[in-house]
Amino acid sequence: MKTNPLSIRVAGLKLRNPTVLASGILGYTAESLQRVVEGGAGAVVTKSVGVAPRMGYANPTVVQASGGLINAMGLPNPGIEEYAEEIIHAKTVVQAPLIVSVFGYSADEYELVAQKAVEAGADAVELNVSCPHVKLTGSEIGQNPALLKKVVSKVKASVHKPVIVKLSPDVTDIAETANAAVKAGADALTAINTVKALAIDAETALPLLNNVRGGLSGPAIKPIALRCVYDLYEQVKKPIVGCGGITTWQDAVEFLLAGASAVQIGTAVALETPNVFHVINRGVKAYLKKKRYRSVQEVVGVAHRT
Amino acid sequence: MRTELNTIRTTPILSVTAESPTVKTFTLKDKNCAKARPGQFLMLWIPGVDEIPLSIMDTENGLVSVSVKQVGDATRHLHHMRQGETVGVRGPFGNRFTETSGTALLVGGGTGTAPLLFLAKRLQAKSKRLAFVVGAKTKTELLFLNDLNSICTEQSIITTTEDGTYGLQCLVTEPLTKLLAENKFDMIYTCGPELMVSKIFALAEQRAIPFEASLERLMRCGIGLCGSCVIGKYRVCRDGPVFNSRRLREVKDELGIWKIGFDGNRIPV
Numbered sequence: 127m128k129t130n131p132l133s134i135r136v137a138g139l140k141l142r143n144p145t146v147l148a149s150g151i152l153g154y155t156a157e158s159l160q161r162v163v164e165g166g167a168g169a170v171v172t173k174s175v176g177v178a179p180r181m182g183y184a185n186p187t188v189v190q191a192s193g194g195l196i197n198a199m200g201l202p203n204p205g206i207e208e209y210a211e212e213i214i215h216a217k218t219v220v221q222a223p224l225i226v227s228v229f230g231y232s233a234d235e236y237e238l239v240a241q242k243a244v245e246a247g248a249d250a251v252e253l254n255v256s257c258p259h260v261k262l263t264g265s266e267i268g269q270n271p272a273l274l275k276k277v278v279s280k281v282k283a284s285v286h287k288p289v290i291v292k293l294s295p296d297v298t299d300i301a302e303t304a305n306a307a308v309k310a311g312a313d314a315l316t317a318i319n320t321v322k323a324l325a326i327d328a329e330t331a332l333p334l335l336n337n338v339r340g341g342l343s344g345p346a347i348k349p350i351a352l353r354c355v356y357d358l359y360e361q362v363k364k365p366i367v368g369c370g371g372i373t374t375w376q377d378a379v380e381f382l383l384a385g386a387s388a389v390q391i392g393t394a395v396a397l398e399t400p401n402v403f404h405v406i407n408r409g410v411k412a413y414l415k416k417k418r419y420r421s422v423q424e425v426v427g428v429a430h431r432t
Numbered sequence: 433m434r435t436e437l438n439t440i441r442t443t444p445i446l447s448v449t450a451e452s453p454t455v456k457t458f459t460l461k462d463k464n465c466a467k468a469r470p471g472q473f474l475m476l477w478i479p480g481v482d483e484i485p486l487s488i489m490d491t492e493n494g495l496v497s498v499s500v501k502q503v504g505d506a507t508r509h510l511h512h513m514r515q516g517e518t519v520g521v522r523g524p525f526g527n528r529f530t531e532t533s534g535t536a537l538l539v540g541g542g543t544g545t546a547p548l549l550f551l552a553k554r555l556q557a558k559s560k561r562l563a564f565v566v567g568a569k570t571k572t573e574l575l576f577l578n579d580l581n582s583i584c585t586e587q588s589i590i591t592t593t594e595d596g597t598y599g600l601q602c603l604v605t606e607p608l609t610k611l612l613a614e615n616k617f618d619m620i621y622t623c624g625p626e627l628m629v630s631k632i633f634a635l636a637e638q639r640a641i642p643f644e645a646s647l648e649r650l651m652r653c654g655i656g657l658c659g660s661c662v663i664g665k666y667r668v669c670r671d672g673p674v675f676n677s678r679r680l681r682e683v684k685d686e687l688g689i690w691k692i693g694f695d696g697n698r699i700p701v
Contacts, residue, residue, distance in 0.1 A: 152659035152667070154696040161665035173659070173696060181694040185475075185483035188653040190438040190522070199658060204697035329442035330479040330518055396657040396670075397433055 131414050132168075132407055134422045136365045136387045137288040137314035139223050139250055143168035144410070144422050145378065145403045148369055148392030149227035149252060149292070150174065150199065152400075156216035159224070162395070166403030169223040171390065172213075174254040175243065176228075176263075177235050179205040184336045189325050194344025194371065195393055196323045198259040198337035201229060206239045213246035225290065229254040229263050233273075233280040244285045253281060255307075256294035256319030258341040265294040265319070271306035278310035290367065292316040293354070295347070300354050301361040308364050316367040316390060317354045321347050344393040345371040352384050359385025359427050373397055375409020382410075382422060383429035433655055437464055440477055440520040446495065447515055452573045455543060456511055457489060457499045460521060465496035468524035470531070470551035471646055471674040474498065475654045477520030478513070482506035485651040485669070487547040487623070488524060496521075499546040499575070525654050526673045529644055534618025535561040537611070539632055541604050541624025542568055545575045547646050548623055552583050563588040563615065567604025567624075571597035605631045617641055623648075626701045630688030633680055643677045649691050660692055 132143035147170040152158040159170045182202025189196050203209065209226075216224055226243035228251050230236035240251045255274055257264030267273050274291075282289050291307040293300055295318040304315050320341025325334040333339075351370025358366050368386030372378050373394040381389045394402045410422070419425055441462055449457040458476075465474050468488045476498065477483040484506050486498040502511045513519070529551050536559050540548045545566050555562055562584050568574045570593050580589055590607050591599030600607060605628055612635060620636045622629055623646040636643035649661035649668045656670030664683035666672060671679075680687060693699040 151657055152662065154659045154692055155662055155698075157665045158659050158662045158667075164665075179695040179697065182652075184481075185652055186440070186477060188655070188657060189440060190435055195657070197653075197657075199652070202660075202694060202696050204695050208697055327440065327442060327479070327520065330520075332479050334440060334477075336482070393657070396653070396655040397435075400656075 131419070131421050132411055134387055136367065137250070137290060139169065139288055141168035141223065141388060143407045144382065144388040145406055146225070146367065146388055146390045147171055147395070148390035149254065151392040151395050154212070156212060156219040159216060159220045162400050162403065163220055163222045165400035166407050167222060168388070169225060170220060171225040171227050171252050173203055174201050174227040174229045174257065175203045175206050175209045175239055176201065176230055177206060177239055179203065179208070186334055186336055189334045191323065191325055191342060191346065193346030194342050195396070196325050196335060196340040196342050197320065198335045198340035200337060201257060201260050206242045210242050210246040213243060213248055217247040223249040225250045225252050227252045227254050229257065231262050233277045236277045237280045237284050240281045240285050240289070244287050248287060250288040250290060251281065251285060252290040252292050252316060253277065254292055256292050258294065258296060258320055258322040259337055259339055265296055265322070268294045268303060269297050271303055274303060274306045275310040278307050278312050282311035288313040290314045290316055292319050294319050295350055295354055296322050301357055304358050304362045308362055312364060314365040314367060315358060315362065316369050317358055318347070318351045318370050321350060343371070344397065345373055347371050348377060352380060355381055355386050356384040356429070359430060372406070373402070375406045375413065378406050378410055379413050379425070382425040383427070385427040385430065387423070387426050437524070438522050438655055440522050442518050442520045445513060445515055445517050445519060448513070451499055451575050454573065455499055455501045455575060457497050458510070459495055459497045460519065461494055462496050462521050463494050465521055465524050466491045466494045468496065469528040470554050471528035471547060472524040472526050473673060474521050474523030474525065476510070478506055478509050479518060479520065481509045485654060487646065489546040489550050490553070499543055501543045522654070525669060527671070529621055529674050530676070531555055531558060532619040533558050533560065535559070535616065537563045537565070537617045537620045539565045539604060539608065539620065539622040539624070540567070541628045542573070543575065544622070544624030544646070548621060549576045549579055551621060552580070556583050561588070563611065563617070565590045565592070565604055565607060565611070567592040569594045574598060604628060608632065608635055612639055612641070619644070626688045633677070633687070636677065643680070644674050645680065646673045647675055648673070650694065662692065663687070
């Protein structure tokens with residue numbers, strides 16, 4: 127049997143290709159996640175789920191910036207109690223590994239949500255310790271290495287599935303937070319979440335986002351994300367999932383070369399279509415063939431040779 | 433997605449027209465939205481308050497009009513705004529109605545009549561015959577009767593009110609069975625409450641008449657990212673808002689039954 131050159135293992139998860147739907151994009155319903163799998167995604171990450179339901183912020187929640195989008199959705203989610211039902215349903219509908227994104231306001235909350243997500247059938251959890259626009263969670267946890275350690279070790283001690291930690295770029299040294307997560311047991315790292323940002327309308331002299339501050343995503347942050355992945359590859363011995371502005375197969379290849387074992391794609395679902403995963407995978411496959419690589423794994427970190 | 437369409441453009445309100453005690457039409461200058469086709473929508477930013485999706489009701493010479501019912505906070509603020517005040521727009525977004533050259537039946541419920549009026553204006557030139565059924569709770573809430581009279585002949589307009597203050601006293605779906613039995617239509621278009629849409633879809637399916645409905649859901653990003661407006665595997669903002677018979681069959685287990693609320697939970701329509 128011919129092996130699939132695009133397949134890769136990341137922290138024990140078997141992916142049929144290295145493209146993964148990033149958290150926050152679609153992801154409320156199993157059907158919308160499966161649509162992305164039909165579009166070629168090798169795995170999907172759900173919306174971030176917390177203990178209790180959250181409505182999120184009023185609009186505008188997503189605004190256009192040069193080269194990207196700034197969003198402050200405000201972590202809208204139905205709470206893990208309700209969402210567990212959706213996870214159970216998703217396990218029958220979604221034909222790829224299901225990674226549930228988890229957030230909380232304390233280590234105990236992260237633990238509780240992760241535990242329930244895994245009980246419901248999550249193949250892995252991704253800890254959102256990097257959302258830049260909700261107080262007392264997200265990046266407020268991920269930017270504090272001591273707190274981050276506490277959260278990760280608590281979750282690791284209570285779930286038997288891979289624990290991925292999604293990092294914020296809004297830190298002095300991303301390797302420091304990454305190492306805190308790894309020491310606490312993180313199985314893989316996603317780099318990066320959105321970059322804290324702002325948009326102002328000149329005519330009305332008002333910030334555009336209802337929440338004022340949000341997170342910048344899309345091509346504008348690609349070089350930042352790429353640098354973060356490159357730094358992490360040198361300093362951390364755990365698989366890295368690259369995320370930030372990946373829109374084309376060239377972008378994806380660059381992240382693999384920088385040291386990512388897989389890539390997450392979010393904003394490109396809007397810039398392009400949910401079939402963007404197929405398009406990127408086709409390009410990566412052609413690249414492997416042209417450069418005579420037998421697998422994605424062989425490309426990971428190649429840019430570090432020099 | 434063309435990013436220039438997704439960039440918020442601030443623009444003054446050029447005129448405000450009262451259509452009914454609860455519905456006002458706002459006309460704005462925006463060269464992008466002025467190129468919209470019937471079925472498309474725009475996102476209207478009410479500075480400092482909210483941003484809401486609105487079906488486009490008309491376009492003309494660089495201008496775009498939307499008709500807005502006062503239903504909540506954002507629309508109340510908008511209804512208090514006057515000519516000259518600044519709002520923001522992005523769009524137009526979404527797909528469009530297929531414009532038939534055959535005979536067409538248009539069924540509008542409440543403010544759902546707005547995108548159908550836009551469609552009727554475009555069909556006027558190319559369609560063989562138009563029939564319009566328009567319904568509202570009460571006489572004063574019947575929308576665009578004058579406009580409809582200038583597009584369709586008087587005999588081809590049926591009006592319904594729930595309280596019987598004008599036209600037939602019934603729901604807008606009521607006269608359809610008879611109408612469909614006595615006339616041949618090549619296409620049925622509708623927009624309005626989702627239960628109404630699903631009822632009319634069932635009638636269209638019985639008679640195997642091609643059908644298109646513009647659906648309404650909670651929308652946030654408007655560009656197919658946030659997932660607030662999904663029905664089945666489709667995003668109403670990006671794959672819709674116009675759904676044809678084939679797609680509606682795919683989502684019939686959800687149509688008129690549930691949608692997604694602000695917290696991502698499934699709630700009854």
